[in-house]
Amino acid sequence: MTSSLQRMHRFTPALALLALLGGCASGPFQRGDGAPSGHVNVDAIPDAVPRHEPLSKYGNPPTYIVHGKSYTTLNSSQGFIERGIASWYGTKFHGRRTSSGETYNMYAMTAAHKTLPLPTYVEVTNLDNGRRVIVKVNDRGPFHDGRIIDLSYAAAIKLGINTHGTGRVEIRAIDPSRPQAHRLAQQRVQPTAPADAVKTAPDAASDQHLYLQVGAFNSRLNAENLRRRLAQMAGSPVHIFPGSDPTQPVYRVRIGPLASDQEAQQLASRLVHQGITNTSVVID
Incomplete structure (x- = not known):
């Protein structure tokens, strides 16, 4: 990803907008990025408290382009x-500027997302250990293939994904007008177990599987053609997942289930040589 940190007076308004939409980093995958030195007591850091806020003036264009790819x-x-x-x-x-114009604070409970309105409050659940946090989405990203959300360092620690760098999650948008959303945020401040004490929560992800999605088509025939093409080279089963809306048919071609995000990324890299570049990691 690119950062949004160039000073505004160096750009025309249009170029400044594009710079802001460059968004955040891709976590530890960005060269030179990482964790702060020393211990961080995340028990003292409360979750974000959902509240009504005006939309960011610069962070919500109808569409934008990063690395040649368009987002709505x-x-x-x-x-x-x-x-x-x-x-x-x-x-x-x-300490740098986010796409919403706010300053990024790795000790605050914030996050980046490619398409959600800025700001949006979301509850993030680690599907592997059951931990939950509430964060404020105030930045754009991650623009690393296969990622759906970039968390602040503090949020990553509270969810227990900071050590491995990535984790399987579910995100749910919160409506600030609902009183229970505020109660969730207030009740979520709990002591966090050490990273080496994290256990897999019972049934947290027992029925969830990880796939690499390699295409989505309105035509079943086109999806079947891609499935047959990949069947001999993927090394894992290739499936077609029909959409649930009969009025707008869609057929998603996915490879898996896969054992890990790392396996999915390695497979995605191999498929690039076959001309398949628009892949994404999904959990279903």
């Missing part, structure tokens, strides 16, 4: 739920 900003976060791989970002971007 959602008009609303109502009912938004997504599962996938989370990463985090830290020291390299601490």
Whole structure:
């Protein structure tokens, strides 16, 4: 990803907007990024408290382009739920400007997302250990393939994904007008177990599987052609997942289940040589 930290007076308004939309880092995958030195007591850091805020003036264009790929900003976060791989970002971007115009603080409970309106409050659940946090989405990213959200360093520690760099998560948008959203935020401040004491929560992800999605088609025939093409070279089963809306048919071609995010990324790298570049890691 690119950062949004160039000073505004160096750019025309249009170029400044593009710089802001460059968004955050891709967590520890960015050269020079990482964790701060010393211990961070995340027990003393409260979750974000959802509240009504005006939309960011610069962070919500209808569409924007990063690294040659176009993204469409959602008009609303109502009912938004997504599962996938989370990463985090830290020291390299601490103190720099986010896409919303706020300053990135790796010790605050914030996050970056490619399409949610800025700001949006979301509850993030680690599907492998059951931990949950509430964060404020105030930045754009991650623009590393296969990631759905970039968490602040503090949020990553509270979820227990800071050591491995990534983790399987579910994110749910919160409506600030609902009183229970505020109670969730207040009740979420709990002592956090040490990283080496994290256990897999019972049934937290027992029915969830990780796939590499390699295409989505309106035509079943096109999806079947890609499935047959990949069947001999993927090394893992290739499936077609039909959409649930009969009025708007969609057929998603996915490889898996896969054992880990790392396996998915290695497979995605191999597929690039076959001309398949628009892949994403999904949990279903």
